[in-house]
Amino acid sequence: MNRVRQLTREAIEEIEKYNSCQSAYYILKTLEEGSESLCKEKELKYDYTIDNLITVSLYIYDEVTKARLFVTSFLIYDVLAKNYVLQNPLFYFRWNKRYFVYSPRIDSHLSYLSREGFVKARKKFSLTEYGKKEGESLISTLNKETLSKIEEYVSTLKSMDTMKETKIFLKKHLMGYRDR
Numbered sequence: 358m359n360r361v362r363q364l365t366r367e368a369i370e371e372i373e374k375y376n377s378c379q380s381a382y383y384i385l386k387t388l389e390e391g392s393e394s395l396c397k398e399k400e401l402k403y404d405y406t407i408d409n410l411i412t413v414s415l416y417i418y419d420e421v422t423k424a425r426l427f428v429t430s431f432l433i434y435d436v437l438a439k440n441y442v443l444q445n446p447l448f449y450f451r452w453n454k455r456y457f458v459y460s461p462r463i464d465s466h467l468s469y470l471s472r473e474g475f476v477k478a479r480k481k482f483s484l485t486e487y488g489k490k491e492g493e494s495l496i497s498t499l500n501k502e503t504l505s506k507i508e509e510y511v512s513t514l515k516s517m518d519t520m521k522e523t524k525i526f527l528k529k530h531l532m533g534y535r536d537r
Contacts, residue, residue, distance in 0.1 A: 359397075359399060360395045363401065364395065371465065404441035405437055410443065411470060411476070412484065417492075417507060423482065427456055428523055428527060429511060433510070
């Protein structure tokens with residue numbers, strides 16, 4: 358099977374399982390824009406899915422608001438993508454919005470994980486006991502260097518009091534600056 362069929366299945370799954378037409382739309386846009394090259398690519402075997410990314414983010418951060426979860430997931434995705442094959446969360450930036458880092462896939466999968474009993478959703482999001490076991494299992498597959506980098510980012514995010522600070526940190530990260 359090739360990459361086109363894989364992404365088509367993902368788009369269908371986004372609608373049927375996760376109720377996210379927006380995610381399906383972005384996947385279909387990706388297919389339309391790169392159909393010729395995607396036909397030649399083989400199906401990818403993901404090391405980490407969207408659900409895995411959310412679980413790792415919540416496991417390391419512990420209890421987090423949705424806005425911080427998007428930022429945390431983006432930074433973890435950025436670290437993991439260097440060494441692992443990840444399902445694309447379809448992140449985009451909206452600097453003048455409350456959720457200035459946004460992923461329709463993470464948003465819809467977060468709701469699904471909450472319905473399935475992996476995630477507790479109150480004012481903040483956290484893992485249930487079942488989710489924590491899954492998170493522990495996923496963390497154990499990471500090498501020490503990758504885990505250390507992720508923990509460093511999360512620690513930095515936790516030390517920030519305002520979303521304005523977080524936004525500045527993220528912009529610096531995107532421009533290649535590594536210090537706070």
